[in-house]
Amino acid sequence: MDHVDGNVLAGPLGELFRFDLTTTSGECRHCGDIAVLARAMVYLDPSGYVVRCNSCGEMLMAIVTTEKRTWLDLSGVSGLQIPT
Amino acid sequence: MSSWHVGTVVETNSETPTGRSIIFDVPGWTGNLAGQHVDVRLSAPDGYQAVRSYSIASADDSQRVQLAVDKLPDGEVSPYLVDDLQVGDQVEFRGPLGGWFVWRPTDVGPVQLIAGGSGVVPLVAMARAHAAAKSTEEFRMLYSVREPADAFFASELQSLVSPHFALDWIYTRAAPEGAARPAGRITADDLARLAAPATSNPLVFVCGPTGFVETVATQLVELGHDPQRVKTERFGGK
Numbered sequence: 001m002d003h004v005d006g007n008v009l010a011g012p013l014g015e016l017f018r019f020d021l022t023t024t025s026g027e028c029r030h031c032g033d034i035a036v037l038a039r040a041m042v043y044l045d046p047s048g049y050v051v052r053c054n055s056c057g058e059m060l061m062a063i064v065t066t067e068k069r070t071w072l073d074l075s076g077v078s079g080l081q082i083p084t
Numbered sequence: 085m086s087s088w089h090v091g092t093v094v095e096t097n098s099e100t101p102t103g104r105s106i107i108f109d110v111p112g113w114t115g116n117l118a119g120q121h122v123d124v125r126l127s128a129p130d131g132y133q134a135v136r137s138y139s140i141a142s143a144d145d146s147q148r149v150q151l152a153v154d155k156l157p158d159g160e161v162s163p164y165l166v167d168d169l170q171v172g173d174q175v176e177f178r179g180p181l182g183g184w185f186v187w188r189p190t191d192v193g194p195v196q197l198i199a200g201g202s203g204v205v206p207l208v209a210m211a212r213a214h215a216a217a218k219s220t221e222e223f224r225m226l227y228s229v230r231e232p233a234d235a236f237f238a239s240e241l242q243s244l245v246s247p248h249f250a251l252d253w254i255y256t257r258a259a260p261e262g263a264a265r266p267a268g269r270i271t272a273d274d275l276a277r278l279a280a281p282a283t284s285n286p287l288v289f290v291c292g293p294t295g296f297v298e299t300v301a302t303q304l305v306e307l308g309h310d311p312q313r314v315k316t317e318r319f320g321g322k
Contacts, residue, residue: 020182
């Protein structure tokens with residue numbers, strides 16, 4: 001399966017955050033690129049989403065949902081710029 | 085911030101040999117921006133659920149939501165939406181979603197829309213919003229389809245053509261009789277010839293299968309377009 005855009009995360013992340021995370025900019029911990037999440041590369045998986053930096057391809061975040069919980073891995077994001 | 089709604093099918097229209105548009109009545113829906121999408125959730129009697137994202141073709145304040153869906157041969161959800169869903173049936177919606185791949189009638193400056201196949205859906209919403217707002221911002225659409233019968237909303241798009249809305253076609257497999265351009269995949273030359281020039285600094289929306297979007301976005305940047313002004317929405321597949 002080819003990747004899609006970070007835009008697709010608006011629904012699942014909207015369940016977790018009170019603002020639209022896809023329009024906020026995040027900094028990649030691996031290469032330092034700063035881009036809106038909507039521009040990230042998203043790989044769909046039956047259990048969730050793997051989100052990769054559009055610049056270096058390393059993993060920014062992962063969302064894995066099971067019956068009992070959602071695991072949100074943000075280890076590839078060093079910071080978010082959230083409009084006030 | 086997003087919540088689930090129940091939509092009831094009120095109308096379906098065949099659009100292409102493998103795709104159709106569906107209008108839902110969604111109580112509690114307060115409208116959406118052009119370019120936004122919804123997550124559609126189907127539930128089987130055994131509790132199994134499948135969720136897929138679909139762009140919204142409509143862009144107004146009503147509680148009517150129009151989607152247009154192309155059937156993926158090995159799809160889990162799209163064959164049901166295209167072949168089985170009937171007037172009166174219900175599905176669940178989460179949305180409207182996404183604040184990035186959108187065009188607002190208050191936006192200023194030229195816009196280039198580039199669609200591959202059913203990727204035209206969110207761009208149709210933008211063209212409709214542009215017409216409804218009587219916006220005089222320059223809009224251009226470049227729509228790539230395999231052959232004329234594969235175009236979604238073809239007659240409506242043609243009817244929107246005006247001094248402020250230009251429409252050009254790319255046929256990849258079979259061009260209509262008398263077409264100046266032979267059938268073939270979109271090239272940098274097509275973009276140079278038919279798309280708004282980089283010098284006019286247009287906002288560009290590209291939507292289609294991943295391969296199509298990759299090709300077009302790369303070519304646009306090579307033609308001098310600012311990558312920050314090129315917004316993409318890939319829907320996977322080939």
